[in-house]
Amino acid sequence: MSVVSQSRMRRSGITPQTYVKWILLALVSAMVMGPLFVLVLTSFRPPGALPFQDAGYTLANYVDILTRRGSLRIFWNTLYYASSSVVLGITIAMIIAWLTERTNMGGRTLFRILMFSWMAVPPLVFGYGWILLINPGNGAINVLLMNVFRLSGAPLSPYSPLALIIISGLSLVPTAYVMISGLLRNMDPSLEDAGYVIGAARSTTVRKITLPLMRPGLLSVSIFLIMAMVQTFDLPQILGATAQFPVLSTRIYLLATPEVGVPNYGLAGALGVFLLMLALALMWFYFRAIQLAERFRTVTGKGFRPRRSDLGRWRPAAYLFVGTYFTVMILPLLILLWTSLLPYYRVPSFAAFADLSLASYAKVLTEPTVLRAMENTLFLVFISSTAVMALSCLISWFAVRSGGRSSRLLDLLSFLPTAVPPIVMAVAMLLLFMRSPIYGTIWVIIIGHIVIYLPFGTRTMNSAFMQIHHELEHAAAVCGATWMTGLRRVLVPLVWPHVLNAWLWVLAHSVRDLTFPLILLSSQNLVLASALYLRWDMPDQTGASAIAMILVVGLSALVVPIQIYTTRRIDRD
Amino acid sequence: MMVDKANLYKATARSSGDNDERALLVVRDLRKYFGDPDRGSPVIAIDSVNFEVKRGDFLTLLGPSGCGKSTTLQCIAGLQHPSSGQIDMDGEIVFSDQQGITVPANKRKLGMVFQSYAIWPHMTVFDNVAFPLVHGSARVPSAEVKRRVMEALELVELDHLALRYSPHLSGGQQQRVALARALVHQPKLLLLDEPLSNLDVQLRDTMRVEIRQLVKQLGITTVFVTHDQAEAMSMSDEIVLMQSGRIMQKGTPRQIFLCPKSRFAADFMGRSNLIPAALNHDGTIADTPFGQLRCNPDHKLAPNSRALLVIRPQAIVVPDPEVDAVSPNTLLGEIRTLSFLGETVEIDLGINGHCLKVMADPYLSLSAGQVIRVVLPPERCLVVPDPDASDRTQAAVGLIGNGATASRNGAAVRETR
Helix, strand or coil, X not given: CHHHHHHHCCCCCCCHHHHHHHHHHHHHHHHHHHHHHHHHHHHCCCCCCCCXXXXXXXXXXXXXXXXXXXXXXXXXXXXXXXXXXHHHHHHHHHHHHXXXXXXXXXXXXXXXXXXXXXXXXXXXXXXXXXXXHHCCCCCHHHHHHHHHXXXXXXXXXCCCHHHHHHHHHHHHHHHHHHHHHHHHXXXXXXXXXXXXXXXXXXXXXXXXXXXXXXXXXXXXXXXXXXXXXXXXXXXXXXXXXXXXXXXXXXXXXXXXXXXXXXXXXXXXXXXXXXXXXXXXHHHHHHHHHHHHHHHCCCCCCCCCCCCCECCHHHHHHHHHXXXXXXXXXXXXXXXXXXXXXXCCCCCCCCHHHHHCCCHHHHHHHHCHHXXXXXXXXXXXXXXXXXXXXXXXXXXXXXXXXXCCHHHHHHHHHHHHHHHCCHHHHHHHHHHHHCCCCCCCCHHHHHHHHHHHHHHXXXXXXXXXXXXXCHHXXXXXXXXXXXXXXXXXXXXXXXXXXXXXXXXXXXXXXXXXXXXXXXXXXXXXXXXHHXXXXXXXXXXXXXXXXXXXXXXXXXXXHHHHHHHHHHHHXXXXX | CHHHHHHHHHHHHCCCCCCCCCEEEEEXXXXXXXXXXXXXXXXXXXXXXXXXXXXXXXXXXXXXXXCCHHHHHHHHHCCCCCCEEEEEECCEEEEXXXXXEECCHHHCCEEEECCCCCCCCCCEHHHHHHHHHHCCCCCCCHHHHHHHHHHHHHHCCCHHHCCCEHHHCCHHHHHHHHHHHHHCCCCCEEEEECCCCCCCHHHHHHHHHHHHHHHHHHCCEEEEEECCHHHHHHXXXXXXXXXXXXXXXXXXXXXXXXXXXXXXXXXXXXXXXXXXXXXCCCCCEEEECCEEXXXXXXXXCCCCCEEEEEECHHHCECCCCCCCCCCCCEEEEEEEEEEEXXXXXXXEEEECCEEEEEEECCCCCCCCCCEEEEECCHHHXXXXXXXXXXXXXXXXXXXXXXXXXXXXXXXXXXXXX
């Protein structure tokens, strides 16, 4: 009896939700602001000093960057690399999205699933595939071209700024496709019909109505992708280093973990602050573009099917384009598969078929370091993706349902890491945990991944929860369910496909990421991405190819079925 | 019918001590503001709401949208927190700002049916109904769960659909599931938030009767929210009429309909003739555009004040022209328009250039252009304060704005609705 009356005499305002909210606020602000604080602190320390060493403060690092002659080139390289690859990626993605969403081209469901499943291929793997295809020494395509055209030297090379831009552009097509096909799907066809009715030709309608309507949406997608490309590390690292094409992220990596000499954390920190500012500026532009896009919003909320136009005599050209694109995407995987089956790399030929075997796989799968890396990878990706989704569900509940200043702050804090480049966050984590016992363990990578993928989780859950009528949740409360039970039994199951989708995205990106595993590398926390990177540099191309194939096949086995399932579920709802 | 099984259910469902005459629900001085009171003026959703519901009674909160009826219900359910006031349930305080008590919604042991029914689409009908027993505060052993869920489903005649998922149910079936889910854990209080508004007209009429009979047989105290006065009158023991966050009138359906205490009450509860009037010194005689009329005095109105004389079209008597009896309040008028509706005849009567709405017996032979005698029985001529003539009730003017302006401009009689 007394227990009952005590639980009933709860002071208004202090509910379990309130406790959870404050714990989340403390946790998220520590995880997001803590590392950034240390980063900024370090950037003001004299060269060679550690963040928590009492060595006074100085502007030396900033002066160094601003007066050094190479600095301007690095900034220029970064912007040039990011914007050119985005222009290429968006152009290809636009054409394919148009073909699959707005024309009667066959096989569009297959293309859609392929595009959505591409996240199973890490850019690192894609880059290594291209090195095998077009390296000047014995790249398969180079050898083929030399034989066919009787050339004396290799015509192609992956180690040039142009090659880096083209390969990066190709690898971001699937992401751009996912975003642009959404834009095309949600466009009201009656706006285009209005064009046809007054007698405009199809090309005129596209030029004068469709494209202008999409422009704000395309602008925000472009800025978002530029923001992402400014932050990328893996492709610039494996291709750009040899090409003598440094960008901000690779420069920071080199300063923080040099191959010879001592790390210069102060300079890396200051450069990180510059990259952070660049990303923040892009984020500001992104929000402006979104506001503009909202004004142009053509979504009426009605379920309409965009009209599909007849390809007519353009059909062969459409198939040729899409076919070429998928061939270009699949070639690097094929050459990796080929290489992984040989004792050493050989140009594809019928003669080499006799040597095909699974020996490389047997070799890597019996090595303790690789097995350890696989174990670590599984641990890392399942823990970080599950933690991100658990946190996102709670944070988004407060953001969408509870309102108030602290909930808005929580929402904002969880979105902030979007503007924090992974390389900056990784260096910041390195500085923060350098003297702590978890340094060198898999846990630092887990924490890093939770922070940088949290924005994706909360954005997804915010929009998912917004679609759920609040009475469904109220009904659970009136039935006597606690807040947690309501969340677990009613709200989260209702948006389950979205949760699963976002969980998968985080998991795939956690597998793909090289930045954190490499910056925070130790003998204990090797994962498949860093194992692949180290193996390639050894160099052991066949072993690296085998690891790459294990990575892609393993991830596809999870990604493809879940993508098919959730695409169907979400389409049905 | 679904009520046939209610007696059986009741025998197991009801606990002892039903004959207690104490009120089961007491709402004291409830207020709810939205927005920060420190910054600018907050929006007042409900203002000093007081009422009680006796054990086993069916009470309806009635009013137009935005009158605060749903907010009041949500405060009772614990889904919203009032700004101040007190709510007692079964002798226990569940909310009091002064004592700092807020019992959360999940501890109030209520049953509630929502406007959207809120049937969870990812569960079967059985799992929906079992939820309060499995995940709620009144958990029971699993064998017991099955028995009680099936009993509740039998009660609403849906036991054959137990394993179906809710998206495959019709609107009426979903509503029955919602009702079963609200009753399965035998709550002391049932809250119904406009449960009939999403049903088609015919189904609404049947459900109206069935819900009332069901809760009456189970003896469950019920608070019902609606904007439909016909629903309120046919279902309730007591009606609380609300407007702009305040209670305008409380009473039985009969009291509210026959004795409206305000222009709003007269207006909202069906048609009324609202006639501007000047009262004499003792309030028994009103000076109106139709001449001097005797009326049923209201002591709350000041002598010689301006008021509105309210008479329902049904209250007006058309006497037999052959009988030459002299009654007070007899008027002569010309039939301007006449519509024969079968159950009644609706007449617009022109008197002194003004119009009086009359509902007459369909068996009388009347035609347009005819001059007839009508009697306005004095006890049926009510007087209510005229919002236009008093500054105190300025707030109400906005709501009836157009009509108010019209009557001020000389179109003296306003027939409503």
